Amino acid sequence: MKEVQNKNLGEKNGTPASAGVLAVKVDDLTVAYNYKPVLWDIDLEIPEGVLMAIVGPNGAGKSTLIKAILGILKPIAGSVRIYGKPYDSQRSLVAYVPQKGSVDWDFPTTALDVVMMGTYGNLGWIKRPGQNEKKAALEALEKVGMLPFKNRQISQLSGGQQQRIFLARALVQDASIYFMDEPFQGVDATTEIAIINILKELRKAGKTVIVVHHDLQTVPEYFDWVTFLNVKKIATGPVKDIFNDDNLTKTYGINYKVSIQE
């Protein structure tokens, strides 16, 4: 498995994983909006091959953390390493699924075209997508069960279908690390199951998947790692070790009971 994956990665310009290197390492990261810190002194080490939830209350900085790791937001302090190197040189190893609400779904384009956008990163500037990219996009659509909708205008898709399109777009990037910002927001139960199954498959294939997640109930069922975040990092580690009342209370401020762990 490992060998296959490394061979795969070797074709890209990023540096592939090697034993003992963390998939993501965040040091002393502080991000501020208008001089008000929304993330404060975050240290985070994410090992390769985990399926990790980032949980925390509204305004805890969960999306901000992902955006800062991906260089979309400039931190005022701290550094980020992807497999030991700065993000800029490791772009092709990373796929990103923004919040569904962050784009205009009335944009004149089709499902297939949106998925094709996932291939743009490896193409680089100016070069256009060709048959190979189209084939990869169609395969990704197939994986998320959206092939029959490939030519549909994106505003004509339901919320769950739009989220699947976003997932397919990330799959087509064939990355090592996937960042997803609330992929379960506003989707129906069937789609939620379909998405989590794909995420679990990614983990099985040795990929690292990091998900901003809202539903605490499903954390133990879906994820094996979890990070508690509320402006500062509260805790990070395996779900079985740290998903407990203590950390939930520290994160959410109220006396939290994990009545969900049967």
Added chain:
Amino acid sequence: MSSAQIEIQLIACLVAVACAIPGTFLVLRKMAMISDAISHSILPGIVIGFFITQDLNSPLLILLAAITGVITVTLVEYVQKTGLVKEDTAIGLVFPLLFSIGVILIAKNANDVHLDVDAVLLGELAFAPFDRLFIGGTDVGPKSLWIIGIILIVTIALLIAFFKELKISTFDAGLSASLGFSPMLIHYGLMTVSSVTTVGAFDAVGAILVVALMIAPAAAAYLLTTDLKKLLALAILFGIFSALSGYWFAHWLDASIAGSITTMLGVLFLMVYLFAPSKGLIAVMYREKQQRIEVLLLTFLLHLKNHDEERERHVNHLNEHINWQKIRSKTVLDLALKNNMVSIDNNIVSLTEKGDEFTSKAINYIITNEDAQIEDMKDDFFLFRG
């Protein structure tokens, strides 16, 4: 047609195409007002450029004015970033300031400068053929034609080269940034092209028409297609159509060409707004009416499904009990019959098998909002098209 007439139409068409291309992306990025800001605030750039070069068609003047355009965008963003005012307010604050500086500069130097406010606002396409370009003593055509021609060629080249980047940064700036296509860089690239185009078109059509040529063709095309390439093509086509029809309209009226082209753009947009097949006003009204009837049909079918008693299913009872007017009941009943969803026997209405199945599916969809089961119904019923 005289050669001057042909030249004017050619300039008008090139200006229209050069405007429609950046305009399409401005519309998609919801930045239509920025083009208004640019078109006004480049005035001081033009005036200062004119002082220096004494030539309205000098490349240096175009460069200076285009830089003013980009400065406008930067200023608007700066004011907006303070968080004290919203974007529209920032635009409203920045461009009048720059524009008024231009107006004062013209007024102060009116005696030396062959430039007046009317011409700046409305352009003077009719005079364009008089200012000619000579290369080695040979007349090679009007200067405006060359300027806008070169701008157009560069615009098209940039569009072809960076189509993918423009698309992704417009649709999803976050993804674009994470993939290494800096949305900021693309944004300023687009702003530069818009500014240069505006200056190039300014002389011919004036500040107000430039905005119309950028926004109206794209806005009309947006109502007609859901494919970005077709949208661009349609916007270009609409621009050319307005340029030509506007020219002849002006010829017939003996009025301002710029004004006539703008009028044509307005008429064109109005037509599309009314008659566009799926997004047009009439189509939307028709669809809403159909949806209303479909909701009523569903209500009616559900009533039949819930009641086995013949008393509840008698035609007269339906009229009275559901509390609809006769005409409405008839519309709904006809629609149900047409679709073989009910049968009427002795004035007793019953659900057919198809009607029963349809009702279950529809109710299930409305409750669960799961799309998959009703894919086959979307073609027949507006209600399920989302």
